[in-house]
Amino acid sequence: MRQGILEKYRYFLPITDQTPSLTLYEGETPLLRAEKLSEELGADLYLKWEGANPTGSFKDRGMVLAIAKAKEDGSEAVMCASTGNTSASAAAYAAKLGMKCYVVVPHQHIALGKMSQAVMYGAEVLSIQGNFDQALAMVREITDQYPITLVNSVNPYRIEGQKTAAFEVCQQLGEAPDILAIPVGNAGNISAYWKGFVEFKEKGHSHKLPRMWGFEAEGAAAIVRGEPVLQPETVATAIRIGNPASWKTAVQAAEESNGAIDSVTDEEILAAYSKLARLEGIFCEPASAASVAGVIKMRALGNLDKGARVVCVLTGNGLKDPNAALAHVEVKPKVIPCDKQAILDVIKREEGLCHAGK
Amino acid sequence: MRQGILEKYRYFLPITDQTPSLTLYEGETPLLRAEKLSEELGADLYLKWEGANPTGSFKDRGMVLAIAKAKEDGSEAVMCASTGNTSASAAAYAAKLGMKCYVVVPHQHIALGKMSQAVMYGAEVLSIQGNFDQALAMVREITDQYPITLVNSVNPYRIEGQKTAAFEVCQQLGEAPDILAIPVGNAGNISAYWKGFVEFKEKGHSHKLPRMWGFEAEGAAAIVRGEPVLQPETVATAIRIGNPASWKTAVQAAEESNGAIDSVTDEEILAAYSKLARLEGIFCEPASAASVAGVIKMRALGNLDKGARVVCVLTGNGLKDPNAALAHVEVKPKVIPCDKQAILDVIKREEGLCHAGK
Numbered sequence: 001m002r003q004g005i006l007e008k009y010r011y012f013l014p015i016t017d018q019t020p021s022l023t024l025y026e027g028e029t030p031l032l033r034a035e036k037l038s039e040e041l042g043a044d045l046y047l048k049w050e051g052a053n054p055t056g057s058f059k060d061r062g063m064v065l066a067i068a069k070a071k072e073d074g075s076e077a078v079m080c081a082s083t084g085n086t087s088a089s090a091a092a093y094a095a096k097l098g099m100k101c102y103v104v105v106p107h108q109h110i111a112l113g114k115m116s117q118a119v120m121y122g123a124e125v126l127s128i129q130g131n132f133d134q135a136l137a138m139v140r141e142i143t144d145q146y147p148i149t150l151v152n153s154v155n156p157y158r159i160e161g162q163k164t165a166a167f168e169v170c171q172q173l174g175e176a177p178d179i180l181a182i183p184v185g186n187a188g189n190i191s192a193y194w195k196g197f198v199e200f201k202e203k204g205h206s207h208k209l210p211r212m213w214g215f216e217a218e219g220a221a222a223i224v225r226g227e228p229v230l231q232p233e234t235v236a237t238a239i240r241i242g243n244p245a246s247w248k249t250a251v252q253a254a255e256e257s258n259g260a261i262d263s264v265t266d267e268e269i270l271a272a273y274s275k276l277a278r279l280e281g282i283f284c285e286p287a288s289a290a291s292v293a294g295v296i297k298m299r300a301l302g303n304l305d306k307g308a309r310v311v312c313v314l315t316g317n318g319l320k321d322p323n324a325a326l327a328h329v330e331v332k333p334k335v336i337p338c339d340k341q342a343i344l345d346v347i348k349r350e351e352g353l354c355h356a357g358k
Numbered sequence: 359m360r361q362g363i364l365e366k367y368r369y370f371l372p373i374t375d376q377t378p379s380l381t382l383y384e385g386e387t388p389l390l391r392a393e394k395l396s397e398e399l400g401a402d403l404y405l406k407w408e409g410a411n412p413t414g415s416f417k418d419r420g421m422v423l424a425i426a427k428a429k430e431d432g433s434e435a436v437m438c439a440s441t442g443n444t445s446a447s448a449a450a451y452a453a454k455l456g457m458k459c460y461v462v463v464p465h466q467h468i469a470l471g472k473m474s475q476a477v478m479y480g481a482e483v484l485s486i487q488g489n490f491d492q493a494l495a496m497v498r499e500i501t502d503q504y505p506i507t508l509v510n511s512v513n514p515y516r517i518e519g520q521k522t523a524a525f526e527v528c529q530q531l532g533e534a535p536d537i538l539a540i541p542v543g544n545a546g547n548i549s550a551y552w553k554g555f556v557e558f559k560e561k562g563h564s565h566k567l568p569r570m571w572g573f574e575a576e577g578a579a580a581i582v583r584g585e586p587v588l589q590p591e592t593v594a595t596a597i598r599i600g601n602p603a604s605w606k607t608a609v610q611a612a613e614e615s616n617g618a619i620d621s622v623t624d625e626e627i628l629a630a631y632s633k634l635a636r637l638e639g640i641f642c643e644p645a646s647a648a649s650v651a652g653v654i655k656m657r658a659l660g661n662l663d664k665g666a667r668v669v670c671v672l673t674g675n676g677l678k679d680p681n682a683a684l685a686h687v688e689v690k691p692k693v694i695p696c697d698k699q700a701i702l703d704v705i706k707r708e709e710g711l712c713h714a715g716k
Contacts, residue, residue, distance in 0.1 A: 001530060002388055024639050025388035025410070030360055032383065052383070052410060054639070056677055096639035100708070104701060107693055113471065116680035119687045120635040126704055130696025138698045146705070172359060277478040281382050281454035283413070319414055319677035322474035329477045335465055338488025340496045343462060346484055347504070350458070 002028055005061055005164045006068060012167065012199065013065060013160055022068040022097060024054035026061055027164055031172040031311070036279040037292070041299050044309040046177070047276070047292075048169055051284055051317030055117060057238075058189060058315045059089035061165055062158035067093040069157045070149040076100060077148045081135035083185070083238050084114025085316055090151050091121035102148065104128055104135040111237055111285065111321035131232065132186075133243045153188030154245050162189055166196025169311050170206040177210050178305070182313040183290035184214040184223065184261060185239030187250035189315065194253035210311070212259035214250060215294030217287070221263035223247060235266045235324065238287035238316060260303075268293040270328050276314070283318035283325070291315075360386055363419055363522045364426060370525065370557065371423060371518055380426040380455060382412035384419055385522055389530040389669070394637040395650070399657050402667040404535070405634070405650075406527055409642055409675030413475060415596075416547060416673045417447035419523060420516030425451035427515045428507040434458060435506045439493035441543070441596050442472025443674055448509050449479035460506065462486055462493040469595055469643065469679035489590065490544075491601045511546030512603050520547055524554025527669050528564040535568045536663070540671040541648035542572040542581065542619060543597030545608035547673065552611035568669070570617035572608060573652030575645070579621035581605060593624045593682065596645035596674060618661075626651040628686050634672070641676035641683070649673075 004023025006015060029052040038045040050058035067090065070078055077100035080090050087103035087110075094101035101123040105115070109131070118125050128135055136152060143150035153159060170176050176197055182190050190212060200206045216224055217239050220232035229242030244250065254261045264272075273289035276282045291312040298304045318325060326332075336342040362381025364373060387410040396403040408416035425448065428436050435458035438448050445461035445468075452459035459481040463473070467489070476483050486493055494510060501508035511517060528534050534555055540548050548570060558564045574582055575597050578590035587600035602608065612619045622630075631647035634640045649670040656662045676683060684690075694700040 002386065025390065025407070028360065030383035030412075049383070049412075052412070054388075054407075054410070055641070056675075092635075092639040092641070095636055102701075102705060105691075112680045112684075113677045115691060116683035116687075117641055117677065119689065119691060120632070120641050120676060120683045121639060122636040122689070124689070124704065124708070125691035126701055127691045127693045128696045128701075129693070134696050138696075138701060141698060142701060142705070148705075274478070277450075278453055278480040281412070281450040281479060283450070283475055283478050317414075317677065318478060319471045319475065319675065322470045322680065325474035325478045326470075329474075331477065331480070331482070333463075333473060333477060333483035333485045335485045335487070338486045338492050338496075340499060343460075343484055343486075343496060343500060346482065347460060347500070347506075350482070 004064065005161060006064060009164045009167060019072050020068050020097065022064055022093065024060065024092060024096060026053050026064050027168065029053060031169065032282065034280050041295065041304065042306050043304055044307060046311045047280065047282060048165065048311055048313045049282060050165065050313060050315050055088045055092045056317035056320055057085040057089065058162065058165060059085045062153065062161035063089040063093050063151065065161035066151045066155050066157040067097060070151065071097050071099065075149040077102065078151045079139050079143055079148045080151045081132060081139045083132050083240055084110040084320065085238055086152065087123065088114050088117035091118045091123035095121045102126065104139055106131045106135060109237055109240060112323055113320035132241050136245065153186055159188060159192045159195060162192030163196030163199065166193045167200050170200050176206045176208050177311040178308045179213055179310040180210040181213040181291040181295050181310060183239050183287050183315055184216045184250060185241045185244065185287065187244035187246035190214045190253050191246045191249035194257065209257060212253045212257040213294060213298065214254060214261040215290040216261065216263045217269065217290060218263045218265045223250060223261050224263045236269050236287035236290060238285060239290065262294060264290050264293040264297055268297060272296060282314060284314040285316040285318050285321045286324050288314040288316050362422065363519060364422060367522045367525060377430050378426050378455065380422055380451065382418065382450060382454060384411050384422050385526065387411060389527065390640065392638050399653065399662065400664050401662055402665060404669045405638065405640060406523065406669050406671045407640060408523065408671060408673050413446045413450045414675035414678055415443040415447065416520060416523060417443045420511065420519035421447040421451050421509065423519035424509045424513050424515040425455060428509065429455050429457065433507040435460065436509045437497050437501055437506045438509045439490060439497045441490050441598055442468040442678065443596055444510065445481065446472050446475035449476045449481035453479045460484065462497055464489045464493060467595055467598060470681055471678035490599050494603065510603065511544055517546055517550045517553060520550035521554030521557065524551045525558050528558050534564045534566050535667045535669040537571055537666055537668040538568040539571040539573065539649040539653050539668060541597050541645050541673055542574045542608060543599045543645065545602035545604035548572045548611050549604045549607035552615065567615060570611045570615040571652060571656065572612060572619040573648040574619065574621045575627065575648060576621045576623045581608060581619050582621045594627050594645035594648060596643060597648065620652060622648050622651040622655055626655060630654060640672060642672040643674040643676050643679045644682050646672040646674050
């Protein structure tokens with residue numbers, strides 16, 4: 001029986017008797033061994049598949065707690081800025097508790113699937129002619145002045161909920177990994193994982209801490225550059241953020257863990273994105289592949305020890321961004337007549353398969 | 359720790375020592391109580407959320423077994439006709455085992471997300487100028503003549519794997535429900551669930567059998583009409599099938615269980631699709647909502663007993679068909695300037711919320 005994270009990790013979370021029971025069965029996501037990539041990299045590589053969450057991203061872990069606490073505190077409406085995943089998650093949990101949800105997203109820079117989620121769950125979607133950082137600044141001001149709860153990751157319950165993914169990684173492996181590789185956008189998730197690993201160890205459930213490797217997209221790599229990026233650009237829309245809200249805690253996670261924050265190019269991201277689907281059968285969104293792209297880069301730089309146990313966080317489901325897939329895939333679908341011979345012609349062109357009948 | 363269905367239900371499946379170990383962590387999907395819909399219908403309604411499977415549909419349960427057995431039997435390539443979900447699943451599992459995958463889909467009648475999945479997982483996608491039924495007839499002929507394994511649900515391993523969903527429903531509820539409501543397209547899934555319920559009871563793991571209620575889309579309702587539909591049409595592309603391969607076993611399931619096969623209109627499907635997202639926080643694909651639409655119809659016809667325990671199978675994830683969501687949603691996203699006042703104007707128009715500042 002699945003439980004949802006509020007029940008499963010109650011002891012680790014700020015739950016009270018007044019907190020409403022809420023779950024869409026987030027968490028308990030698979031940890032898959034990446035057999036072919038492990039071999040290719042000479043490492044022991046695992047994929048934490050957060051795309052299996054109810055709205056298809058890791059955001060559900062923090063959102064279930066943020067929305068439950070908002071309800072507990074008497075709020076009737078929630079609000080967030082989003083590149084798409086946060087808004088989908090906020091809209092779903094708000095719907096489940098019958099709360100109003102306002103989401104502010106950058107016009108034309110939110111993946112199609114994410115937009116479809118927010119509107120279907122009944123959120124009021126405001127598509128601004130600006131970017132995520134501008135949206136976040138505005139919703140912070142508005143929620144400061146009006147009785148609407150902010151559910152971006154500056155809401156501390158978000159990070160609390162998200163840290164449960166680190167617990168699961170430890171439980172699934174039997175111990176913390178050597179390295180935790182993760183995409184960095186607004187930098188809340190790397191902060192949450194680090195908090196989770198530290199707490200789990202402090203409470204005696206694990207005995208070591210991983211090195212935290214965070215990877216920004218090169219066109220939005222504020223932390224790597226050391227200054228905000230005013231016009232962030234990357235194919236990985238989920239991390240198209242130029243002024244990360246959790247900048248300090250992300251840097252702290254990297255420093256305290258003897259880890260690193262680095263960047264990967266769109267080309268590296270797309271190569272990893274394709275590899276994950278074609279070799280491991282996992283279709284993540286482009287931003288998610290930044291973790292794997294980063295590990296591949298670290299290997300090339302000589303920074304990956306042979307046999308190291310690495311967990312790459314895959315933050316969201318590829319179905320959220322079907323257009324990215326169709327734009328970047330190598331072999332396009334072929335339109336052919338409704339005719340058996342037309343099908344056979346394609347098959348026979350594929351080398352060495354069907355020369356002989358059965 | 360999650361297991362995947364080949365390991366978890368090994369005792370119920372035709373697994374041998376030679377069957378390759380294969381999983382993307384299909385199965386163990388949530389069963390959610392639909393609180394608001396239960397109240398509305400005066401029933402005890404649950405949603406079996408198969409959109410949580412690795413490729414976002416129930417097909418993964420049967421495909422993991424079909425692909426593993428194809429590999430065990432020495433096959434190097436698999437093939438299927440598909441309205442989209444079967445091809446996504448076949449492509450993913452074939453990729454994981456390094457096998458070639460050919461999929462034949464109806465041109466312009468496959469949801470965008472499903473197409474993006476098949477190409478990303480590296481399948482050869484042949485988009486025919488015809489419908490699903492024509493595609494299935496051709497791939498049956500081709501796989502009969504060439505050394506390529508057919509992985510449509512006429513492959514008996516598919517039904518064997520899919521029956522595990524019935525086991526899970528019994529385990530999650532502690533017993534079989536009174537009624538199992540399910541969309542009917544090619545009719546393999548209703549046949550598989552019935553087989554699962556019967557076997558689980560025979561082996562002493564449950565003590566009763568549910569009534570099976572299957573629902574076709576009105577524009578593709580071959581079984582209800584009693585004859586194949588040559589030009590099937592429905593917004594629910596996943597069940598846009600006019601000549602179901604498992605027709606006989608579906609009718610048998612309905613008859614043996616004292617159930618029914620009925621149809622629902624596109625309007626009823628879309629209404630249920632919207633309700634599931636807005637009330638329960640579950641975004642399924644249109645075809646999935648046929649199960650809930652059917653139960654709503656049965657209630658209106660006086661066929662639903664008060665308090666009956668009903669499980670509605672939601673077969674696939676709404677992210678597979680983002681365009682359906684955006685086309686049919688009532689409240690569209692609003693494009694506004696990047697300006698705090700523009701956001702406030704929208705919020706203030708929402709009644710009664712923000713009249714007073716904090």
